[in-house]
Amino acid sequence: MSEPAIISDVSPRDGLQSVAEFVPTGTKVALVRALYDAGVRRMEVGSFVSPRAVPQMADTAEVLAEALRLPGLEATVLVPNRRGFELALAAAGNRADQMRLGLFMSATESHNQANVNRSREASFEALAGIVRDAASAGVPVRFNLSCTFHCPFEGVVPEPEALDWVERVVALDPSMEIALADTTGNAAPDQVSRVFARALASWGERFAFHGHDTYGMGVANVAAAWNAGCRVFDAAAGGIGGCPFAPGASGNVATEDVAWLFTRMGIDTGLDWTALLAAADLAAAVPGALPGGRLRGVPAARRPM
Numbered sequence: 001m002s003e004p005a006i007i008s009d010v011s012p013r014d015g016l017q018s019v020a021e022f023v024p025t026g027t028k029v030a031l032v033r034a035l036y037d038a039g040v041r042r043m044e045v046g047s048f049v050s051p052r053a054v055p056q057m058a059d060t061a062e063v064l065a066e067a068l069r070l071p072g073l074e075a076t077v078l079v080p081n082r083r084g085f086e087l088a089l090a091a092a093g094n095r096a097d098q099m100r101l102g103l104f105m106s107a108t109e110s111h112n113q114a115n116v117n118r119s120r121e122a123s124f125e126a127l128a129g130i131v132r133d134a135a136s137a138g139v140p141v142r143f144n145l146s147c148t149f150h151c152p153f154e155g156v157v158p159e160p161e162a163l164d165w166v167e168r169v170v171a172l173d174p175s176m177e178i179a180l181a182d183t184t185g186n187a188a189p190d191q192v193s194r195v196f197a198r199a200l201a202s203w204g205e206r207f208a209f210h211g212h213d214t215y216g217m218g219v220a221n222v223a224a225a226w227n228a229g230c231r232v233f234d235a236a237a238g239g240i241g242g243c244p245f246a247p248g249a250s251g252n253v254a255t256e257d258v259a260w261l262f263t264r265m266g267i268d269t270g271l272d273w274t275a276l277l278a279a280a281d282l283a284a285a286v287p288g289a290l291p292g293g294r295l296r297g298v299p300a301a302r303r304p305m
């Protein structure tokens, strides 16, 4: 067998963030546990954003604390700024070494402005400081570069522009994981393949792919990133996500679809198929969640493997 594929399930954060009705903390924790029981050992469990801006993530400290009790699980939380960084450290307490901080900015100016209301330069400078302080605190970081391939305002991102930002992010820390994110789901597999091949050839194995399935290309883009040498993938159980206020916006590529892809390609994911389907069903059944993905609906794929 070849190298394994590492799947980080982001359904507790990316999948639930836009659900209008508050999802009870117990439901979020049950989802985290179901994913853990399926063998998932990396998860994005919440976000230390302002609860006024994103009320759904107001209980991230509690969900994180529960996640950090699960042996061998690395729990990622998004932190938009220094305040979020401090809240995350406080919430993790003496288990901070099991936590990963997820930083984010956009590769395009207009999406960064729309998302965090500041320029790319201002975001980069602020995040550079957090990268340094996280290293001193001994907490690993995942730096997410949103809209690396396509921007809702600027369209397809020119590859040299995307790679320029990747290069700047790489320079912040020699070991930091960097996710190239297809935020809109409108990347094309040949583009994903070229950008990953360039990034890996220039800066080595440190990249992850975060993809959405809006245009039905999520799995194809994962395969393209894998073939270019990427080994870490974000996906959401049940394909949940999207935004009720942005019609047509869909969730992350479904974890079960990605797991099926890798299994068919003879690549180990460490996941238990039956338990993963149970977790995906649980995610899809969260009231207000918008499920996606294909494999949950394929009767023949529901037989135990």
Ligand code: ZN
Residues within 6 Å of the ligand: 014, 183, 210, 212, 252
């Ligand atoms: Zn996303």
